[in-house]
Amino acid sequence: MASDESRAESPVPENRSGRVVHVPGPAVRRLSLYLRELEGFLRQQRDTVSSLQLGRTLGLTDAQVRKDLAHFGQFGQPGVGYRVEEMIGQIRRILGTDRSWRALLVGAGNLGRALLSYRGFERKGFEIVAVFDNDPNKIGLGFGPGLTLNVLPLESLDEVVGKLRVEIAILCIPAEVAQPMVDRLVQAGIRGSLSFAPTAVTVPAHVSLAAVDLAVHLEQLAFQISAGQAAAKPVETPDAT
Amino acid sequence: MASDESRAESPVPENRSGRVVHVPGPAVRRLSLYLRELEGFLRQQRDTVSSLQLGRTLGLTDAQVRKDLAHFGQFGQPGVGYRVEEMIGQIRRILGTDRSWRALLVGAGNLGRALLSYRGFERKGFEIVAVFDNDPNKIGLGFGPGLTLNVLPLESLDEVVGKLRVEIAILCIPAEVAQPMVDRLVQAGIRGSLSFAPTAVTVPAHVSLAAVDLAVHLEQLAFQISAGQAAAKPVETPDAT
DNA sequence: GCTTGTGAAACGTTTCACAGCA
DNA sequence: TGCTGTGAAACGTTTCACAAGC
Numbered sequence: 001m002a003s004d005e006s007r008a009e010s011p012v013p014e015n016r017s018g019r020v021v022h023v024p025g026p027a028v029r030r031l032s033l034y035l036r037e038l039e040g041f042l043r044q045q046r047d048t049v050s051s052l053q054l055g056r057t058l059g060l061t062d063a064q065v066r067k068d069l070a071h072f073g074q075f076g077q078p079g080v081g082y083r084v085e086e087m088i089g090q091i092r093r094i095l096g097t098d099r100s101w102r103a104l105l106v107g108a109g110n111l112g113r114a115l116l117s118y119r120g121f122e123r124k125g126f127e128i129v130a131v132f133d134n135d136p137n138k139i140g141l142g143f144g145p146g147l148t149l150n151v152l153p154l155e156s157l158d159e160v161v162g163k164l165r166v167e168i169a170i171l172c173i174p175a176e177v178a179q180p181m182v183d184r185l186v187q188a189g190i191r192g193s194l195s196f197a198p199t200a201v202t203v204p205a206h207v208s209l210a211a212v213d214l215a216v217h218l219e220q221l222a223f224q225i226s227a228g229q230a231a232a233k234p235v236e237t238p239d240a241t
Numbered sequence: 242m243a244s245d246e247s248r249a250e251s252p253v254p255e256n257r258s259g260r261v262v263h264v265p266g267p268a269v270r271r272l273s274l275y276l277r278e279l280e281g282f283l284r285q286q287r288d289t290v291s292s293l294q295l296g297r298t299l300g301l302t303d304a305q306v307r308k309d310l311a312h313f314g315q316f317g318q319p320g321v322g323y324r325v326e327e328m329i330g331q332i333r334r335i336l337g338t339d340r341s342w343r344a345l346l347v348g349a350g351n352l353g354r355a356l357l358s359y360r361g362f363e364r365k366g367f368e369i370v371a372v373f374d375n376d377p378n379k380i381g382l383g384f385g386p387g388l389t390l391n392v393l394p395l396e397s398l399d400e401v402v403g404k405l406r407v408e409i410a411i412l413c414i415p416a417e418v419a420q421p422m423v424d425r426l427v428q429a430g431i432r433g434s435l436s437f438a439p440t441a442v443t444v445p446a447h448v449s450l451a452a453v454d455l456a457v458h459l460e461q462l463a464f465q466i467s468a469g470q471a472a473a474k475p476v477e478t479p480d481a482t
Numbered sequence: 483g484c485t486t487g488t489g490a491a492a493c494g495t496t497t498c499a500c501a502g503c504a
Numbered sequence: 505t506g507c508t509g510t511g512a513a514a515c516g517t518t519t520c521a522c523a524a525g526c
Contacts, residue, residue, distance in 0.1 A: 022494095024494070024495060024496095025494095026494095026495070026496095027495090028461065028464055029457075029461060031460075031464075032454070032456075032457040032460045032461060033441070033457070035460070036439060036440065036441070036454070036457070037441065040440070050506085050507065050508090051507080051508075052507085057441040057443060058441050059443070061496085061497070062507090062508095063496075063497060063498070063499095064495095064496065064497080066507090066508060066509065066510085067495090067496075067497090067509085067510085069508095069509095070508085070509055070510075074508085074509070075508095076507075076508050076509080077503085077504065077507080077508075078502070078503045078504055078506080078507050078508045078509085079503070079504040079505075079506050079507050079508080080504065080506080080507070080508085081506090081507065081508080082508090094464070094468070095460050095461075095463055095464045095467075096463040096464055096466065096467030096468060097460055097463050101459075101463055103459075109355075110351075110354060110355035110358045110359070111355040111359070113351060113355065114350075114351035114352040114354065114355040115455070117351045118351070118352070118455070120439055120455070120456050121455075121456060121459065123456075124456045124459065124460065125463075126456075126459050126463075167466065168459070168462060168463075168466075191466045192462040192463075192465060192466045193462075194458055194459060194462055198277060198361055199277065199281070200274070200277070200278065200298040200299050202298060202300070208462055208465035208466050209462075210458045210459075210461055210462045210465075212453065212455070212458055213273070213277070214356070214359070214361070214362075214453070215273075215361050215362060215364075215365045215367075216270075216273040216274070216277070217435055217451045217453055218342075218344075218362065218365065218367050218409070218435060218451075219272075219273045219276070219336050219338055219365065220269065220270060220273060220336075220451055221409060221433040221434075221435055221449055221450075221451045222336055222337040222338050222342055222366075222367075222409075222433075223269055223272075223335070223336045223337055224433060224449035224451075225337065225408065225409075225432045225433045225449050226337030227335070227337060263516095265516070265517060265518095266516095267516095267517070267518095268517090291484085291485060291486090292485075292486075293485085302518085302519070303485085303486095304518075304519060304520070304521095305517095305518065305519080307485090307486065307487065307488090308487085308488085308517090308518075308519090310486095310487095311486085311487055311488075315486085315487070316486095317485075317486050317487080318485080318486075318525080318526065319484080319485050319486040319487085319524070319525040319526050320483075320484050320485050320486080320525065320526040321484085321485070321486085321526065322484090322485065322486080323486090483526100484525105484526085485524105485525090485526085486523105486524085486525080486526095487522105487523095487524090487525100488521100488522090488523090488524105489520105489521095489522095489523105490519105490520085490521090491518105491519085491520070491521100492517100492518080492519070492520080493516100493517080493518070493519080494515100494516085494517075494518085495514100495515080495516075495517090496513105496514080496515070496516085497512105497513085497514070497515080498511105498512085498513070498514080499510100499511095499512090499513095500509105500510090500511095501508105501509095501510090501511105502507105502508090502509090503506105503507090503508080503509100504505100504506085504507085504508100
């Protein structure tokens with residue numbers, strides 16, 4: 001699910017010197033945001049950006065930006081800033097999106113359809129290579145942007161994961177069936193899941209999980225509106241297991 | 242957007258004694274998860290739960306659960322735990338979802354359609370009362386579960402927000418138009434926005450913002466898979482402005 | 483015996499402030 | 505002068521451990 005807490009406790013990548021260091025989970029989460037901003041600067045033909053500029057629209061201080069990036073190496077030039085193109089490449093490498101990932105989608109409902117038609121995933125390096133559903137009426141239907149994907153029955157799941165070397169599963173299924181489905185996917189060899197089911201799900205230690213609960217985000221908004229004067233800093237709302 | 246760091250810096254609610262206290266942002270985010278778990282326990286006819294049971298599937302310690310809840314008052318009974326029904330009511334009250342919220346949706350694309358057809362929002366107290374789009378071909382089309390909502394032109398936005406007293410906007414629109422649309426919604430009197438546009442957005446201090454960037458969550462997954470051995474704790478992935 | 487609520491300690495993250503480089 | 509990288513300080517969150525209540 002997509003809601004909350006989250007100690008995405010950062011694993012232990014290595015920095016330029018090859019030393020293995022601890023990287024704060026929050027820093028890793030911000031990396032994706034820096035990348036998104038940098039891609040925007042690239043479209044504006046900017047060659048370099050300073051930490052101040054990079055943090056501005058994200059509501060982050062320049063010091064925060066520098067600290068975050070410094071966890072992974074020394075990328076900036078004093079007096080100049082960070083080279084936009086180089087930094088994009090570096091962050092992609094760090095996040096592991098400098099190559100493409102094969103994903104499958106489980107649940108050919110409205111949300112699944114919406115995700116399939118969204119081109120943003122491909123641009124970021126994620127390719128949805130198969131769609132599954134347990135509804136016999138949906139099997140075989142064309143799906144996705146060019147209706148090039150046929151909805152497959154769950155029976156073929158193991159086979160497809162193996163043959164197509166699928167590493168990531170995206171779950172757009174009801175809460176009640178989320179845990180068993182994740183278990184089955186793990187069994188099939190999936191290495192990570194992005195779940196949109198509004199329920200907690202657990203996975204073995206060698207498998208990764210991200211969860212997005214859309215209702216949780218609305219609840220956070222309600223809280224901010226009624227209890228506070230809104231978030232002090234911009235928030236990319238977190239989700240938890 | 243829904244991705245990113247996020248200091249959803251917790252506003253300053255008051256606890257049972259009426260004292261205004263600081264509540265950690267992460268604790269507020271977890272409140273939604275506790276609520277979701279509690280609703281599950283309620284369906285199982287459970288009368289009470291202990292902090293240990295409540296935290297288990299969320300990957301949280303019992304101490305964490307108790308500390309979080311204690312920020313808002315004393316709800317538990319030593320030796321017994323928390324009364325499920327009462328706790329649900331308390332958390333709803335704290336989050337502000339003990340009443341219903343009117344929301345509008347901007348962007349009648351695939352994602353917008355998926356969100357509209359999702360009944361989970363209503364159950365949580367959020368009612369989508371209007372849908373807008375800038376595409377003339379979509380104006381007037383029936384939308385939503387019973388096709389009861391007609392897509393409206395943006396010209397009528399101010400009027401609708403005022404007449405229907407809409408407080409929350411849900412944005413399913415392209416990145417390029419997200420900031421101007423948010424500005425316009427704020428102008429119209431909206432108090433909070435949930436944005437799915439893959440871009441940073443800023444709002445004035447009196448307005449709340451939650452942002453969910455679906456691609457960001459996949460990137461975090463890629464990082465966990467390639468750099469780490471997965472998240473140490475379950476994660477409801479956060480999003481940021 | 484079981485479980486809460488809570489100070490105090492441990493731990494983690496962010497901010498500060500500045501030396502050093504372009 | 506402008507900006508990075510980074511120790512050290514400040515701050516925030518989580519964990520511990522235990523007294524008190526059911």
